Amino acid sequence: MLGSFDAVLLARIQFAFTVSFHFLFPAFTIGLASYLAVLNGLWLWTKDRKYLDLFRYWVKIFALAFAMGVVSGIVMSYQFGTNWSVFSDRAGPVIGAPMAYEVLSAFFLEAGFLGIMLFGRDKVGPTLHMIACAAVAFGTFFSAFWILSVNSWMQTPVGFSIDPETGQFLPEDFWQIVFNPSFPYRLVHTVTAAYLTTAFIVGGVAAFHLLRRRRRGEEASAATKTMFSMAMWMATIVAPVQIFLGDMHGLNTLEHQPVKVMAMEGHYESHPDGAPLYLFGLPNDETQTLDYAVGIPKLSSLILKHDLDAPLDGLDTVPDEDQPPVGIVFWAFRIMVALGFAMLGIGLWSLWARWKGRLHEARWLHRAALVMAPSGLIAVLAGWVTTEVGRQPYTVYGMLRTADSAAPLAAPAVGASLVAFVVIYFAVFGAGTYYILRLMNRPPVFDEPRLKDVSDGPIRTAGITPAPEHATRRPEDMQPGE
Amino acid sequence: MPLVDGFSFDLTFIWAFLIAFAVLVYVILDGFDLGLGMLFAAERKRGDRDVMMNSVAPVWDGNETWLVLGGGGLFAAFPLAYALILPAIYAPIIAMLLALIFRGVAFEFRWRTERRRWIWDIAFIGGSGVAALSQGIALGALLQGIEIDKAARAYAGGWWDWLTPFSLTVGVAVMVGYMLLGATWLVMKTTGDLQDRMRRRAWVLGIATVAFIGLVSLWTPFLQDGYYSRWFGGWRIGLAVLVGLAVLALAAMMFRALHVHRHDYWPFILALGMFGLCFVGLGVSMFPYIVPTEVTIYEAAAPRRAQIFMLVGAGILIPIILAYTAYAYWVFRGKVDPEAGYH
Numbered sequence: 157m158l159g160s161f162d163a164v165l166l167a168r169i170q171f172a173f174t175v176s177f178h179f180l181f182p183a184f185t186i187g188l189a190s191y192l193a194v195l196n197g198l199w200l201w202t203k204d205r206k207y208l209d210l211f212r213y214w215v216k217i218f219a220l221a222f223a224m225g226v227v228s229g230i231v232m233s234y235q236f237g238t239n240w241s242v243f244s245d246r247a248g249p250v251i252g253a254p255m256a257y258e259v260l261s262a263f264f265l266e267a268g269f270l271g272i273m274l275f276g277r278d279k280v281g282p283t284l285h286m287i288a289c290a291a292v293a294f295g296t297f298f299s300a301f302w303i304l305s306v307n308s309w310m311q312t313p314v315g316f317s318i319d320p321e322t323g324q325f326l327p328e329d330f331w332q333i334v335f336n337p338s339f340p341y342r343l344v345h346t347v348t349a350a351y352l353t354t355a356f357i358v359g360g361v362a363a364f365h366l367l368r369r370r371r372r373g374e375e376a377s378a379a380t381k382t383m384f385s386m387a388m389w390m391a392t393i394v395a396p397v398q399i400f401l402g403d404m405h406g407l408n409t410l411e412h413q414p415v416k417v418m419a420m421e422g423h424y425e426s427h428p429d430g431a432p433l434y435l436f437g438l439p440n441d442e443t444q445t446l447d448y449a450v451g452i453p454k455l456s457s458l459i460l461k462h463d464l465d466a467p468l469d470g471l472d473t474v475p476d477e478d479q480p481p482v483g484i485v486f487w488a489f490r491i492m493v494a495l496g497f498a499m500l501g502i503g504l505w506s507l508w509a510r511w512k513g514r515l516h517e518a519r520w521l522h523r524a525a526l527v528m529a530p531s532g533l534i535a536v537l538a539g540w541v542t543t544e545v546g547r548q549p550y551t552v553y554g555m556l557r558t559a560d561s562a563a564p565l566a567a568p569a570v571g572a573s574l575v576a577f578v579v580i581y582f583a584v585f586g587a588g589t590y591y592i593l594r595l596m597n598r599p600p601v602f603d604e605p606r607l608k609d610v611s612d613g614p615i616r617t618a619g620i621t622p623a624p625e626h627a628t629r630r631p632e633d634m635q636p637g638e
Numbered sequence: 639m640p641l642v643d644g645f646s647f648d649l650t651f652i653w654a655f656l657i658a659f660a661v662l663v664y665v666i667l668d669g670f671d672l673g674l675g676m677l678f679a680a681e682r683k684r685g686d687r688d689v690m691m692n693s694v695a696p697v698w699d700g701n702e703t704w705l706v707l708g709g710g711g712l713f714a715a716f717p718l719a720y721a722l723i724l725p726a727i728y729a730p731i732i733a734m735l736l737a738l739i740f741r742g743v744a745f746e747f748r749w750r751t752e753r754r755r756w757i758w759d760i761a762f763i764g765g766s767g768v769a770a771l772s773q774g775i776a777l778g779a780l781l782q783g784i785e786i787d788k789a790a791r792a793y794a795g796g797w798w799d800w801l802t803p804f805s806l807t808v809g810v811a812v813m814v815g816y817m818l819l820g821a822t823w824l825v826m827k828t829t830g831d832l833q834d835r836m837r838r839r840a841w842v843l844g845i846a847t848v849a850f851i852g853l854v855s856l857w858t859p860f861l862q863d864g865y866y867s868r869w870f871g872g873w874r875i876g877l878a879v880l881v882g883l884a885v886l887a888l889a890a891m892m893f894r895a896l897h898v899h900r901h902d903y904w905p906f907i908l909a910l911g912m913f914g915l916c917f918v919g920l921g922v923s924m925f926p927y928i929v930p931t932e933v934t935i936y937e938a939a940a941p942r943r944a945q946i947f948m949l950v951g952a953g954i955l956i957p958i959i960l961a962y963t964a965y966a967y968w969v970f971r972g973k974v975d976p977e978a979g980y981h
Contacts, residue, residue: 220746226699227742231735233709237724238731244724245791248717249940253948256714259707260955267703268962271696272969279969322791324717330947563725564792573732580736584743584761591750 164562166570167239170577172544174231176537177581181225183536186300186347187354188218189293191386192273196289200282205602206379213379213600214358217592219274224588226267228581233259239570243551243561250316250325250333251306258306262299266292300347308339311543312412313552325552337412341405342543348398349539351390352499353532359387359502360529363522365599370519379600381516388506388515388525395499402496403459409543410460413553415474416546419485421456422446423470430454431468439482444471480548488541495535502528649949650939653715654928656952660711662917664704666819666910671698673820675741675766676813677839678759686832687759693827693974695745700963702738714948718791719928719938725793726784727776727800734772741765767813774812778805781923782861786932804857811850815913818843822906825896827974837896840905844896847909848889851916855882858923864931865923881919888912 192214199207233255236244272280272288280288315332316325327333362384369376410417418424422434424444433455437446457466471479502524509518547553551561671694681687694701713720724731744762748755779800787794821840825833859866869878888911895904926934939945 220750223699223743223746226702227739230702230706230738230742233706233713234724234731234735236713237709237720238728241721241725241793242791244713245717245721248713248720249944252710252714252717252940253944256707256710256948257951259703259710260951260959263703263706264700264955264959264963267700268959268966270699271966275696276969324941326941327943327947330943563721564794565725565728566797569728569797573728576732576736580739584739587747588743591747594750 162567163565163570164559166567166574167562167565168558170239170570170574171235173574173581174228174235174577176540177585178225178228178232179536179540180533181221181228182296182299183350183353183533184357185218185221185225186296186350187352188214188221188358189289189296190351191354191358192218193286193289193293196286200286206377206382209379209600209602209604210383212604215274217595220588220592220595222266222270224585228585229263231577237563238573239563239565240551240561241563243556245322246324246556246561247310247552248324250313250327251309253327253330254302254306254309254334258299258302262295262297262302264295265298266295269295297347300350301343304343304346305334305336305339308342309333309336310552311342311547312336312338313555318555325555338405338408341401341408345398345401345405345539346536348394348401349532349536352394352398353536355387355390355394356499356502356525356528356532357530358383359391359525360527361596362387363525363529364596366516367519367522367526368599370517376516377600377602379602379604383600384522384525385510385515388503388510391499391503392507393503395496395503399496399500402493407460409546413546414469415471415478416480416485416543417460418469418471418474419480419482419546420489420542421460421468422449422482422486423456423468424482425472426468426470427457428467430465431456431460431470433459437486439486441479441482478549480546485542485546488538488545492535492538492542495531495538498528499531499535649942649945650935652949653711653939653945654925654935656956657708657711657715658917658921660704660707662914664701664708665917666913667701667704668698669770669816669913670694670819670823670906671701672741672766672770673816673818674823675762675820676770676817677820677824677836678766679763680839681832681835689828689832689974690824691745691748691762693824696970697966698742698745700966702742705738715940715945716928716935716938717940719933719935721791722786722793722929722933722938723780723784726786726795727779728797730772730775730779730800734769734776737765737768737772739765741769770813770816771809774809775800775805777812777920778802778808781808781858781920781930783930783932786929788932804861807850807857808854811847811854814843814846814850815916818847818909819906819913822892822896822909826903826906829973837900840896840909841893844889844892844909847912848885851885851912852882855919862931864927868923877922881915885912885915888915 192211195207195211195214198204199211269288269291272285273292276288277285313325314336315327315329317328318324319326362380365380366376366384369380406417406420409420421431422437422439423431424439424446430453432449432451432453434446434449434451437449437451440447454464457468458464460466460468471482502521505521505524506515509515509521515521549558550556551558674690674694678687678690681690709720712723740761742765744758744765748758748762751758779802782802782804784793785795785799786792818840821836821843824836825840828836859869868874888908892905892908892912895901895908924930926936928935928938
């Protein structure tokens, strides 16, 4: 039935689109909420003004990104029902509960304390304000905890039985369901990714202002330097940890979802005596071959099995209808890994520059950090695509096929809503991203204006608080060479 | 004869009550801030608009979270109902979500641009209006009944089934009711000319709201036989008259508080009371159905184990949520200072 296939494909595209867009905001704000809590804590502890300035600088950006995360998140909580109603009916008894926990323990915590965090410092005093900052940070973490538990259960379903009458998944053991086999790995890998994402954005913004100061022959502010230093410490310490965690996650996937790993590796063929690690190749699902493959013999077996000659099955052992689309998984995985190693490179480079005492003068490091600013966002999306597309053709791995999960939808209805989502997301979130970039274009200054002092917009504020570093020019006013 | 047939106090009932509670809290909290968004259209002065927005800026995000709890809770506690209802009201739901995007980002975006502020003001007004209209239409569509294939556990109607004179009427009724909540909220939160204007608007909106409540209440029993016998069968007609009189009494008290006593916060509380009564009436109409009159809460309920697992969390967390939500409102209590600016 071609009609229903089209509707399912459109529904998949719609979900992929809305969730990818949404994920960019939490990937940034999970880390940023913690960063803000740390900055606020450092300000209260050291009374060093630069921490308060940095807090005020980033909290404006946080408010924008968080609002976009909230509104794009509300969409997600209804997408399950509108487009994936069969999945909702079947899997609801199992995954509905953890999702309800997410709302109760995370969303309310974030939303309840966000107002106090943004506008309440003078009203509630420093201690309660600090608690509010911490509550928002914990809220973002709880949110990640529950939603990743749900996603992990869809990847590695356990702790359930099937109702023979309705076909519903029935919960047998919620402890097993929540802490399903892939969950701990996915949780730490994703939350760490969020921290790295924030670190590289913060580092990129700092590098941008260090470079611009230097071009003008001026000294950058202490706040800018601190920002860069903190971000680079994160890169140095967390990037290697993340690569290690990613490897563990991969081994876990090999154990529970070997077909996904075959697609990630591009292993169409079984390798009974040691599988190569393909660095490059063009996956061809038609011929079931990896064309123009460039690989290192036996390295894949070494990484995955810790044995050069360990046999690894390929997709030739899997029926065609049970295979994920290899090309997408293969490339998304490579993009993620490449960015991970590039992050490690920046971390080591910055450590060396720090060792030499040139952290705030190393221009090429700053340029590289600037280029790498969005690397975390790209890497989390690539990682997400790897794991989600790698789960295909199932929604609940091995149990419920994607084609059998969709709502009884007509292609025109899904198509129309998809077009509406695409147009509106690009317009609204495009504008939001532009406002964020405009805020980032201005460096943090001494006596950074508070959120409530910039109600007239950044342009007029410049007239009220003239400061040497207070560059409030908008990007369109900038010279091409800048 | 029990109040409603099939009543029993058990886990499924508790969950139905909790979901209804979440929806009610959503309606009264986001109701006033969506209504305020629509009233934006009539207030052209920049300073007035700033004050209006400042009055909800610290709390709107929490208000909308109740909508997520309503949707997420329905998914968790009544997955079949969630799977049946959402495809049936596909278009209004998508419209509501997109509208909420526009009005949600407007809170932040309008402070970030001088030249294009008008875009986000329109986004705020339009988003609030479309969201309120969609919610009303969704409610009307649910009340008038949706076509399902019970054996296939699936929605079986068409894409435009939701669009009827009744659902549109409920849509407009919700818009008007939300605007009444918004106007009385602003009577409470503002001073001077703006407050005076809101008093006058609340008067007109109050009359319109009572008229719409009457219209929808009289229309509903004739949609389906089940509603008719529930409201007009036997002694229940007395109950129906009583609820109607209670709404009128609250309305009369609200008008007195608005214009005779010129009270600041009683009009808002009494308007909320009217919404609460309507909500109880809605519950009487629907119970024990969650998809009138096809699927009961018992047929749609999640398994017992899931209900218990969630109830533990809800029992602990909902009181805590209510406490800190109340605290956040307390922190930002009183009149909005027009000088303070937002943010």
